[in-house]
Amino acid sequence: MELIKRNDLKLIFTNYIGEAKDDKDNLICECRTTQHYDPIIVFPDGDMVIISWTDIYNIAKEYKDKCYEEVKNESI
Secondary structure, three states: OEEEOOOOOOOOOOEEEEEEEOOOOOEEEEEEEOOOOOEEEEOOOOOEEEOOHHHHHHHHHHHHHHHHHHHHHHOO
16 A cells, blocks of 8 residues: 655546545545556545555455454354
8 A cells, every 4th residue: 555645746647436425425535546446545635545456455355364263253
């Protein structure tokens, strides 16, 4: 993952995907992608986090392993 602060002088071409809002319709973040379709989360303060597909895989694998352990522990 890479954090890009609002004040960083970087030029990044992105594709707009949509917005995420909370239950009260407040903007949580804007969702974009890089030219290589890596997800980007843009926070209301202008900071953004670029998440690589490897990062996403690692997060998903960690979650899967955690769920597997919970199910395994419940069956004992």
